[in-house]
Amino acid sequence: MVDVQFRFRDDEAVNDPAVTVDAFSEQSNATAVRIEPGEDARALLPYLDRLALVEVNFPAWTDGRGYSAARILREAGYTGEVRGVGDLVIDMLHHMRRCGFDAFAPDKALNPTDAKNAFERWDNVYQATVVDGRQAIWAKRHPA
Amino acid sequence: MKILTGNDLKSGAVVWWTGFGWSLDVNDSADVGDHGPAIIAREEGAQNVFAAYVVDGEKTEEGVRPAHIKERIRALGPTVRPDLTLKPTDPDAINWVI
Amino acid sequence: MYKYDEYDQQMVDTRVAEFRDQVRRRVAGDLTEDQFKPLRLQNGLYLQLHAYMLRVAVPYGTLNGTQMHLLGDIADKYDRGYGHFTTRQNIQYNWIKLEETPDILAELAKVEMHAIQTSGNCIRNISSDQFAGAAADEIVDPRPYAELLRQWSSFHPEFLVLPRKFKIAVIASEKDRAAMRLHDIGIKMVKNDAGEIGAQFYAGGGMGRTPMIAPLIREFVPLDQLITYSEACLRVYNRYGRRDNKYKARIKILVHELGRDEYVRQVEEEFAHLQTLAIEPPLAELERIKAHFVDPAFETGLSDDLDLTDPDFRLWVERNTTAHKQPGYIIATVSLKPVGGIPGDASADQIRLMAKLGTQYSFDELRVTHAQNIVFPHVKKADLYTVWKALDEAGLGTANLDTVGDIIACPGLDYCSLANARSIPVAQKISERFGSAQKQAEIGELKLKISGCINACGHHHAGHIGILGVDKKGLENYQLLFGGSEGADTSLAKIIGPGFTEDGVVDAIEKATEVYLANKQGEERFLDTYRRIGMDPFKEAIYG
Numbered sequence: 094m095v096d097v098q099f100r101f102r103d104d105e106a107v108n109d110p111a112v113t114v115d116a117f118s119e120q121s122n123a124t125a126v127r128i129e130p131g132e133d134a135r136a137l138l139p140y141l142d143r144l145a146l147v148e149v150n151f152p153a154w155t156d157g158r159g160y161s162a163a164r165i166l167r168e169a170g171y172t173g174e175v176r177g178v179g180d181l182v183i184d185m186l187h188h189m190r191r192c193g194f195d196a197f198a199p200d201k202a203l204n205p206t207d208a209k210n211a212f213e214r215w216d217n218v219y220q221a222t223v224v225d226g227r228q229a230i231w232a233k234r235h236p237a
Numbered sequence: 238m239k240i241l242t243g244n245d246l247k248s249g250a251v252v253w254w255t256g257f258g259w260s261l262d263v264n265d266s267a268d269v270g271d272h273g274p275a276i277i278a279r280e281e282g283a284q285n286v287f288a289a290y291v292v293d294g295e296k297t298e299e300g301v302r303p304a305h306i307k308e309r310i311r312a313l314g315p316t317v318r319p320d321l322t323l324k325p326t327d328p329d330a331i332n333w334v335i
Numbered sequence: 336m337y338k339y340d341e342y343d344q345q346m347v348d349t350r351v352a353e354f355r356d357q358v359r360r361r362v363a364g365d366l367t368e369d370q371f372k373p374l375r376l377q378n379g380l381y382l383q384l385h386a387y388m389l390r391v392a393v394p395y396g397t398l399n400g401t402q403m404h405l406l407g408d409i410a411d412k413y414d415r416g417y418g419h420f421t422t423r424q425n426i427q428y429n430w431i432k433l434e435e436t437p438d439i440l441a442e443l444a445k446v447e448m449h450a451i452q453t454s455g456n457c458i459r460n461i462s463s464d465q466f467a468g469a470a471a472d473e474i475v476d477p478r479p480y481a482e483l484l485r486q487w488s489s490f491h492p493e494f495l496v497l498p499r500k501f502k503i504a505v506i507a508s509e510k511d512r513a514a515m516r517l518h519d520i521g522i523k524m525v526k527n528d529a530g531e532i533g534a535q536f537y538a539g540g541g542m543g544r545t546p547m548i549a550p551l552i553r554e555f556v557p558l559d560q561l562i563t564y565s566e567a568c569l570r571v572y573n574r575y576g577r578r579d580n581k582y583k584a585r586i587k588i589l590v591h592e593l594g595r596d597e598y599v600r601q602v603e604e605e606f607a608h609l610q611t612l613a614i615e616p617p618l619a620e621l622e623r624i625k626a627h628f629v630d631p632a633f634e635t636g637l638s639d640d641l642d643l644t645d646p647d648f649r650l651w652v653e654r655n656t657t658a659h660k661q662p663g664y665i666i667a668t669v670s671l672k673p674v675g676g677i678p679g680d681a682s683a684d685q686i687r688l689m690a691k692l693g694t695q696y697s698f699d700e701l702r703v704t705h706a707q708n709i710v711f712p713h714v715k716k717a718d719l720y721t722v723w724k725a726l727d728e729a730g731l732g733t734a735n736l737d738t739v740g741d742i743i744a745c746p747g748l749d750y751c752s753l754a755n756a757r758s759i760p761v762a763q764k765i766s767e768r769f770g771s772a773q774k775q776a777e778i779g780e781l782k783l784k785i786s787g788c789i790n791a792c793g794h795h796h797a798g799h800i801g802i803l804g805v806d807k808k809g810l811e812n813y814q815l816l817f818g819g820s821e822g823a824d825t826s827l828a829k830i831i832g833p834g835f836t837e838d839g840v841v842d843a844i845e846k847a848t849e850v851y852l853a854n855k856q857g858e859e860r861f862l863d864t865y866r867r868i869g870m871d872p873f874k875e876a877i878y879g
Contacts, residue, residue, distance in 0.1 A: 231617070
């Protein structure tokens with residue numbers, strides 16, 4: 094079990110073992126599930142109300158499907174933990190936050206100072222992802 | 238002979254293994270025999286170079302000549318800019334590549 | 336042209352700080368080369384055959400004199416006194432030192448430039464029509480839409496590690512000067528029956544190993560859905576584009592394997608979903624950007640007369656200028672293809688001279704073309720002779736636009752670590768063989784494009800004549816292709832037969848031009864004759 098190194102939630106961490114997407118649909122009691130890169134995050138949408146943790150696995154951070162998976166879950170209103178696990182790199186942490194990740198369990202612990210800098214680096218963002226609560230630059234340019 | 242080339246970490250410049258260290262001049266290349274992978278592991282591990290690899294070469298009268306045109310151009314410089322090559326004053330330098 | 340506000344400036348400055356930090360971590364050993372590579376690539380830093388190469392973005396090919404001047408200074412200060420203009424309307428430097436790169440980026444940021452997403456598996460710098468804002472045939476200036484997309488695609492958190500690189504082009508005229516349908520997404524601004532401007536989307540075009548012409552995927556995307564629709568296209572690609580094989584990872588393979596209709600269905604479904612979220616900038620943002628692209632203060636009542644008594648000037652005007660939408664003005668293209676020269680290369684002094692002329696005679700605006708030339712978009716006809724004189728004295732007065740001498744060539748094996756054969760020496764030999772004014776006049780328009788490997792950076796698939804360099808048992812060998820086009824009549828070139836040596840390929844092209852001249856009817860270009868009579872007469876002459 095890999096440790097969660099960064100977490101941006103106030104609730105109690107869920108430490109149930111995460112089951113696979115296939116196993117999940119047959120186990121009505123499971124509250125934690127792990128999505129692999131090729132799996133469809135939308136398959137979980139009917140069950141969001143009973144999920145407390147979704148782990149999104151990154152065998153390699155350069156496989157970008159996990160970023161879409163997290164955002165899709167958030168767009169559908171999922172409010173539980175979305176935890177990035179696997180090959181996480183400092184330079185993507187900010188972008189992962191923007192896609193809806195709120196917990197990070199890297200294979201190898203990241204330098205905490207560098208990670209803090211990365212999380213805090215960007216004061217502004219060009220896009221609205223909607224799921225991170227941040228206002229896009231265009232919205233700041235044209236206040237309603 | 239087997240020779241080793243890589244890139245200097247801080248600058249990115251192409252360098253060649255001399256047996257003791259790294260040189261910008263292919264003619265300083267040492268024959269590494271079967272030791273290439275071990276030297277690469279050590280030198281990359283020590284952060285001296287990166288992207289190192291072994292190539293075939295031969296010792297000629299004019300110096301060490303890599304076997305493949307790609308590394309000959311790598312060693313000399315762009316054939317279309319003789320002024321920027323290893324031998325800027327040699328009008329026949331291009332023949333060494335081709 | 337577009338000017339940064341405090342937000343844009345802050346984004347670029349932050350990127351410089353981030354990259355400086357990445358370089359620090361790399362040199363300190365906190366990042367291995369494997370970890371650093373995708374990061375540096377997202378900032379345009381490649382490792383080439385001799386050194387690092389830095390690709391600097393010129394968004395939609397537009398830049399001002401101050402920016403161009405700095406590009407010359409960077410060539411002197413950090414490189415070896417020259418730069419190379421690319422088919423993506425960017426500039427790249429061949430001899431960059433890693434440790435100096437953050438300083439270069441900091442200098443660029445001071446003039447509102449950067450190297451963001453000029454490589455890597457992300458949405459690349461967006462290209463456009465080099466005559467945008469000046470062309471007589473455009474329905475609207477495409478650049479505000481390209482700028483809107485530039486901001487959306489910069490650091491888009493979901494799309495930074497796509498299956499493969501992603502290139503977008505935006506045009507707004509019937510005559511396609513940007514090879515729009517050879518892009519991952521091609522956008523053509525159009526007017527619908529109600530007279531409204533919108534975007535026509537094409538997806539899944541590209542060159543490389545598997546060249547494909549992008550099919551139309553939507554007739555009309557309203558301006559207030561442009562970003563949302565683009566996001567849908569990208570999300571479907573990010574989720575379902577192939578990641579098991581690098582050579583099958585471009586969107587063209589996805590569109591091809593799913594079929595155009597199924598890709599469209601998935602995009603429309605995603606689009607409908609994304610429309611329920613508020614991700615689209617308001618039209619006021621587009622209006623804000625558009626205000627940066629209003630016409631310069633053209634004088635009115637100017638004469639359209641040109642004194643063409645100087646025969647060399649006359650030739651240059653005939654070859655290298657294009658009609659301007661404003662009476663009394665003209666679009667002038669500077670050829671970076673002198674006879675025997677290196678296509679796309681310019682010295683620091685030449686770059687600064689073009690900067691100065693652009694500032695003085697073209698309302699402080701220059702363009703980079705995908706054919707690796709430079710454009711002064713708004714020259715007063717009365718100033719044209721002065722401009723040409725200054726160019727000519729600096730070796731920039733070559734009159735060969737769109738002729739056999741105006742060759743697109745990738746850097747090839749002289750610089751590129753992926754290449755199998757050299758491209759530039761072939762281009763030089765061809766331009767020497769056919770470079771005389773007389774030869775060029777005789778042969779007329781002939782777009783010749785050379786790539787040094789199958790990745791097709793030299794656009795050989797889209798050449799009226801294309802040349803592909805291959806490695807044949809350690810020797811350079813060149814395949815010849817005929818019949819490609821990147822214009823509104825986009826077509827892909829076909830290989831005509833066995834390959835040639837470097838000299839052999841030049842001889843073969845000479846024979847091909849002879850076949851053309853012998854069969855040409857009326858005003859036919861090489862391509863027209865080829866399309867009419869087919870490949871056989873050419874094959875016979877070349878191999879017969």
